[in-house]
Amino acid sequence: MTETGQQEVKLQKSEGSGAGKLGYAILYLILGVIAVLQIYPLIWLVFFSLKTNQEVFNASPFALPADPKWENYATVWTQGNINLYFFNSVWITLVSVALTILLASFVTFAITRMNWKLSKLVLGLFMVGLMIPVHSTLIPLFNFFLSINLIDHPLALILTYTAFNLPLTIMILLGFYSTLPREVEEAAVIDGSSIHRIFFQITLPMSLPVMSTTFIINMIYNWNEFVFINTFISSDSYKTLTVGIQNFIGQYSTDWGAIGATLVISILPILIAFVFLSNKIVEGIAAGAVKG
């Protein structure tokens, strides 16, 4: 907001009529109620994750947990395999995200910095990939991984996550690469640097800000992914949290505290990331959506 804008708000406030003030109060009230509606279910979730079934069934659902049962978390973490699922989510997410960003950076570099005839066509292929519904690829992908013995193998997930996140990642990178000054790279070419050196030592480090945006967006998508892992993975040892909690809840469907604790564990990393990186997340989501 510009300085004149701020002054104007003050002016409006001081000169505002009673009706104007009332109008503003109602607007704030509505916006506040929406904020509560967005947040309260999660607070309620944390509450019941700390309750015993007795409290859930007999006391008011709005009540604070009388005697917080932190042991609900300890129990599901070790006995419900949640620690294993959590670890799988972390490493499968990280490997996929790293691979996606590296490959997408290669492509974006080749498209924005190098001269070749088919670059427009290749870019088009990546962009159209954004529009393909994943469910329509599910059966052929399942059959493909089955035929090359990668069903129930984490590589099937990593490759699929990478493929489906490449279009969006390239799109976000493109916007940034096109604004990067080229003088440094040109000077390096004149000095006789190899292309790989230019890419790894100049372009890649310069693109760190946008890489962090794509990192967090990819992380959220992969962490939350459900359809592919539900279809490709059947052994417990490779399951991630999204499918793992499905299984777990299937077995403990009446234990509210355990279910709540599992859900909180599964969403906590994303919420923590959001607290520290909300601007990056907002930027990435907006960039991904508006151009898509």
Next chain:
Amino acid sequence: MNKVMSNKWVIAMYVLPALLLILVLIYVPIILTGYYGLMKWDGIGEMDFIGLSNYTKLLTDDDFWQSSLNSLLLAIFSLLSLIGYLAISLVLAAKIKGADLLRKIYLIPMLLSSVAIAQLWLKIYHPSNGLLNSLLVFFGVENPPAWLAEPNLVLGAIFVPIIWQYAGFYILIYYAALKNIPDSVIEAAKIDGASPLQIAYKIKLPLIMGVIKVTIVLSFVGSLKYFDLIYVMTGGGPNGASEVIASYMYKQAFNSYNFGYGSAVGFALLLFCLLATVIIQRLTRTDDEVEY
């Protein structure tokens, strides 16, 4: 410079890994899904070519059309809800203090996995101990319904968490677009004596029409593809009342082992999505794009 930046080997090395991934894991499966639709196939044994039987069967399959109708209803609900998101964004972008914080709070549910959201809302809708029915009982409603077990209510009940999940996303997009409108345009309108409503309706909305069109496609086509949330919350039940195209496809293939027929459903989903995109773009096409 040009010579270094035109090295064909380097271009191939940078582009091919990513290109191969999207060709093999996105484009080939899309074509194969249509091809598998021509087969009778249990997913494990040999495929039998049966021509267009699966596709002609689709045309008279009541369950398929019921699920398509449900998908269409969700898509229409989503379109209508855009109006609400737009109204909230107009308020948020109009010099509201704390707008930045509010839009971030609104966004939080969007970051959670559909599985976690589905499990949380299963608890909210729990007939006896859920948040919703406890609230209704508190306000004196006798015998509140079991929301997800009533064929007439289930689709609406599922749409509420969908709003909860996506509201922040669309508000974020509209807010960003509205903030991009130069202050000078609004100031000029104010000096000319335009009321806030006139400014919103006659100036702001036309100026962000491009973004609105994108969100219309996103929400409509996105709704046609809904799967995770419904699969976890109701599995399409009761009695198919919340079945959507993607969940019907999944059931046909992975539960009933009709992989050929499931592929035909998957191909129909792809066609519906493409068709919807083309139709919406035709309907919303304007001759002169607004510039400022």
